[in-house]
Amino acid sequence: MEKILKNFIFILIFTLALFLFALVLSFTISRFLPGDPALAYLPEGPIDWDEYEAIMDQLGYNDPLIIQFFTYAFKMILGDWGASFSIIRGYPVQLLVTEALLNSLDLLIVPLIIGLILGVFLGRISIKNSSLRSNRIVQILSLLGLALPVFLVGILIQFIFGYLLPILPLSGYKSLGLDDPPLITGSRIIDSFLSGKFYLIPDYFYHLILPWITLTISITIFIIILVRVYHINHLKPSKDIEKDSIVPFIFQVGFSFGTIFAFLMITEAIFNLNGLSHLLFLAINNADYWTIVAILYVISMSFVLIIFIFTILFIIYRIYQRQSVSKLSNINQMDKEVKL
């Protein structure tokens, strides 16, 4: 029990350190972004420089850097992410980013779960009996699959199922003529359900089928390669803790979230989906300062959360592993005593 408490405290301290690191990183980047932080608060038309200076003072941009950092940290943590300058002038960035984030999650969750399960399953098949001739074919196919860029997969799927056999929509997230649900939580599915516009939900899923397929294929192939790299031959703890490959595999999946996020960005671009990366490109192209800052913060915090979750998994697995190995050695010891 004491050990579990110690491990838990370690995880908390570690996550806090990561959280601070993420804050410093996103603060540093935010100071180099294009766009002006005060423009979103000025009225349209010629700039009144006295008003501009007053707003910069109010936002804390003339304060010492350390005070600026703490102001930034408090604002980000409390959700005061400013107003959009150019995407929807004056619109709270928190609402913009939340809606985009929830759309991205709608796109990511299903392919991630299926991709992880399929990837581990197929990866283990591909490394078992790797000397057999038939598995040479599997090896080469998985390498070819990895060499296929995700945008090619998406565009080919779009071309086949959206153009040649037009059974699924090419892009977008809703059919023509359909309206949007009222903004309650920001999630299209939840808001449609809460407002009683249930007909929007199947249409939304219908538009997500091709993006889901694209993302699932890319994530599956990526996980297959990870499984092969770590030679995951078993999912139970092994006697040889040093050579056990599950832990680095678990961590590598967590740390590879940057790559998975890149796949997500490509998929949103190909299928023209209004997710986080779409919002990011819009913000970059329109120099919408506060939106870019908020998205950077959200991405950094997502990674802290992911690493926190994987660290918990790591500790749980280590405890389970030690208990299993000590049970195994107890059984072996009893066997030896019986034989003696």
Added chain:
Amino acid sequence: MNESRDSEFNEKRNSDLLDKIKAEFTELGHFLLPRLKSPYSLIGLAIILIAIIISIFPQILTPYSYTEATGIFPGAWDPPSLEHLLGQARYGRDVLARIIYGISDSLLFCSLSALVGLVGALIIGIPINYLNKQLNISAEIILAPIFMIPLPLLVIYTFFIFPGFFLYLFYGIYLIPVFTYLIVREDLSIYEIGKKVIPYIPLIIGFTILIYTLIGFLGLLSFSGIQIGYDIASARLNFIDAPWAFVFPNLAIIIVLFGFFILYTGLQQSPEEMQELKRA
């Protein structure tokens, strides 16, 4: 007399150290050579070598210079012809020339990134290796803050701040934790680290080329050179009318990536596995 004994001792120690280093390199050579002879490695090396030769001597395959490949000419999206073997893309540019120079840029960029990553990993990996063993802290925990810098953030940062081609430095920084992760679990010797890291180099370069192409596809690379991902993105809009401008650059990237990944597979195979494959 003490001085001469000290200098004799130092000389002997230095020559022992040199002999040890020599022995480790020889052992590393014995480890890698059979793996380089595997069919997978040979195919991978052949593809990579052809790509490198074409990058250095593009005139083998195309009469167009780098400047001509970035100019504006009549015949945008025209099909393959004798003058333009793989057709023309946007602004009438030759598809084959764009592919060759694009691959060349990708190879140079990603190899430089891998080099930065490897050198950085050796600098920080060795102290982390020491910490890992002495304090029994998991390498994953120590590396987490570095892994936490997500590639999209890095790209945005460099997109805004630095000239496009110096992006390779930042890609290299992103690769440091990847290489470091390979180093921290091994014994600190040239043979052990080389045995672990060298087979992964083709995989890491391949992945870097893939990510570089993806970033180019999204239009986030700010330099004015030739970027295959960007060409593919612009050709995508004319996929029906000019499929050659989309298909051929994709094929080129797939072949190059396949070369790197299959070389990685070949280097991972032990001589015993190769014998079993032959018997199968």
